[in-house]
Amino acid sequence: MEELLTLLYRTAILWMVALIVFRMMGKRTLAKLGPFDFAVIIMIGEAVAIGMQDAKTPLVNAIGITVLLGLLQYLLTWLNVRYRWLEKITQGTSTLLVEQGHVKQREMKKERVSDPDLYMELRKKDITLDKIEEARLEPTGDISVKKKTSGSEKTGSEGNG
Numbered sequence: 001m002e003e004l005l006t007l008l009y010r011t012a013i014l015w016m017v018a019l020i021v022f023r024m025m026g027k028r029t030l031a032k033l034g035p036f037d038f039a040v041i042i043m044i045g046e047a048v049a050i051g052m053q054d055a056k057t058p059l060v061n062a063i064g065i066t067v068l069l070g071l072l073q074y075l076l077t078w079l080n081v082r083y084r085w086l087e088k089i090t091q092g093t094s095t096l097l098v099e100q101g102h103v104k105q106r107e108m109k110k111e112r113v114s115d116p117d118l119y120m121e122l123r124k125k126d127i128t129l130d131k132i133e134e135a136r137l138e139p140t141g142d143i144s145v146k147k148k149t150s151g152s153e154k155t156g157s158e159g160n161g
Contacts, residue, residue, distance in 0.1 A: 006055045010062075014048045017063050021070030025077070034091040034139050040073045092139035101130045101148075111137050118143070 021044065033041070044066055051062025080087035095111050097104055097118060108118065121143040122128065122135070133148045 003055055007052060010055070010059050011052045013059060014051045014062055014066070017066050018044060018048050021066055024070050025073050036076060036090050037073070040069055044069050094136040094138050094144070096134060097137050097143065098129065098132050098135035098145075100134075101132055103129070107137075113137060 025040075047062050047065035047069060050057055050065070051059055076090060080090060095107050097107055097111070097113065103115065103118065108115070118135070122132075122145070125145050127145055127147060131147055133146045135143055135145045138144055
């Protein structure tokens with residue numbers, strides 16, 4: 001029974017620490033996960049799990065690891081805002097998948113996006129290929145779409161979406 005109470009206590013402490021660290025990391029990190037964001041969240045989960053699963057491991061170890069990961073992530077996002085070249089390395093850049101209504105198959109293959117996946121995303125956005133100036137796969141995995149303006153639209157059907 002004493003071991004259970006110890007683990008419950010440790011879990012509550014680590015839960016609070018994780019919440020504080022996630023809040024410190026900021027809304028951007030949790031809203032749109034880039035590759036580094038995702039890795040840090042998994043690592044924080046592992047650090048918290050270390051402190052919850054074994055009462056013999058000092059609680060301060062799990063807290064220290066969790067806080068350090070949060071601080072490193074905060075520092076990285078701070079640096080990314082100031083140095084665009086670093087953000088390109090750590091978060092990636094968008095990839096042009098559709099240009100002027102034409103699917104760029106080479107880029108689709110490179111990013112491992114299938115035609116059905118692209119068309120599904122376009123249906124969700126209620127737009128067809130012939131109405132698209134460009135569509136990009138963003139570093140977060142979202143597909144952003146820029147519609148053609150009325151002056152740049154071509155007549156006729158150019159795609160199937």
